[in-house]
Amino acid sequence: MAKSPPLRLLWLQSGGCGGCTMSLIGAQGPDLVRSLEIAGVEIAWHPSLSEETGSEAASIINAIAEGREEIDIVCLEGSVMTGPNGTGMFHRMAGSDQSMMSVIEKVARRARYVVAVGSCAAFGGITAAGGNEVGAIGLAYDGKQAGGLLGEDFRSGSGLPVINISGCPIHPDWFTETIMQIGAGAFDERDMDDLQRPLNFAGHLVHHGCSRNEFYEFKASAQKLCDMGCMMENLGCKGTQARADCNIRAWNGSGSCLDGNYPCINCTAPEFEEPGHGFTKTPKISGIPIGLPTDMPKAWFVALASLSKAATPERLNRDATSDRLSALGEGKRRK
Numbered sequence: 001m002a003k004s005p006p007l008r009l010l011w012l013q014s015g016g017c018g019g020c021t022m023s024l025i026g027a028q029g030p031d032l033v034r035s036l037e038i039a040g041v042e043i044a045w046h047p048s049l050s051e052e053t054g055s056e057a058a059s060i061i062n063a064i065a066e067g068r069e070e071i072d073i074v075c076l077e078g079s080v081m082t083g084p085n086g087t088g089m090f091h092r093m094a095g096s097d098q099s100m101m102s103v104i105e106k107v108a109r110r111a112r113y114v115v116a117v118g119s120c121a122a123f124g125g126i127t128a129a130g131g132n133e134v135g136a137i138g139l140a141y142d143g144k145q146a147g148g149l150l151g152e153d154f155r156s157g158s159g160l161p162v163i164n165i166s167g168c169p170i171h172p173d174w175f176t177e178t179i180m181q182i183g184a185g186a187f188d189e190r191d192m193d194d195l196q197r198p199l200n201f202a203g204h205l206v207h208h209g210c211s212r213n214e215f216y217e218f219k220a221s222a223q224k225l226c227d228m229g230c231m232m233e234n235l236g237c238k239g240t241q242a243r244a245d246c247n248i249r250a251w252n253g254s255g256s257c258l259d260g261n262y263p264c265i266n267c268t269a270p271e272f273e274e275p276g277h278g279f280t281k282t283p284k285i286s287g288i289p290i291g292l293p294t295d296m297p298k299a300w301f302v303a304l305a306s307l308s309k310a311a312t313p314e315r316l317n318r319d320a321t322s323d324r325l326s327a328l329g330e331g332k333r334r335k
């Protein structure tokens with residue numbers, strides 16, 4: 001049987017930091033090159049991975065934008081910057097007078113699959129923080145609001161909406177797995193959640209598999225960063241609400257933000273960049289955190305929390321505000 005021709009992928013960057021590409025380059029088991037081979041995908045152009053630059057790169061992009069060359073997958077990293085005044089001229093394609101906004105729209109409307117890589121491209125992300133003077137939006141969302149650059153009803157050539165591989169940055173495997181599903185012709189709307197995020201990572205909560213779950217069960221809380229307890233009550237952890245598999249799928253071979261003693265800030269969600277409070281603070285009303293777990297009624301959570309707090313083992317109470325675990329017993333510790 002004749003082998004199918006590879007799917008061609010164009011990657012553009014606009015209002016972002018490039019961190020999603022940096023993360024992707026760190027893919028392991030398999031690495032990025034092998035992952036693309038397995039997926040049957042070849043890169044038409046990528047700003048960090050391709051040799052073509054300047055006018056050579058522009059001619060590839062223009063040929064796709066004008067329909068002289070076909071494209072299967074268009075990926076955007078970074079937000080679409082619509083400013084000033086909706087012109088998009090804050091970011092022009094190098095060496096031309098075209099706004100990146102118009103280039104992105106042209107190539108996206110010719111693609112079989114459109115992939116927003118990172119929370120900037122999906123929802124606006126960090127680039128939209130503060131006053132958002134640059135008018136940063138996502139491909140199909142402006143924060144939580146559906147629409148974005150391409151509009152709520154946008155469908156690419158495959159019939160799918162924009163695929164939002166959100167995260168700041170993305171885990172490399174979130175991208176490589178999605179691209180393998182696309183390459184195998186095995187990705188459809190049932191593989192996405194209500195914000196069009198692939199379920200390969202958005203089918204989990206960050207809370208799942210967190211090494212602090214024992215502390216969470218007994219509401220034994222950390223008071224400061226580097227304490228070993230659960231960071232939900234005092235340090236702003238949103239792991240019980242955040243959709244991602246960070247504590248199941250290791251980052252860089254091991255670990256996660258939580259393992260690094262930093263609370264989950266829900267970076268895969270729209271508007272995570274503007275939580276309305278410090279990232280390491282838990283907003284509360286009458287001592288009860290506002291952002292309670294999404295998978296149980298609030299009244300139950302409050303009732304169970306006070307019961308489990310009353311039954312917290314001494315070991316957990318002590319370790320929750322310590323920078324190390326004492327499971328081996330005090331006598332085993334190095335003095």
Ligand code: SF4
Nearest residue numbers: 016019118119120168
């Ligand atoms: S999503 Fe985060 S890491 Fe990716 S480009 Fe935007 S700011 Fe950078």
Ligand code: SF4
Nearest residue numbers: 210230231232237239
């Ligand atoms: S620190 Fe966050 S993710 Fe970990 S157990 Fe507590 S609430 Fe869950």
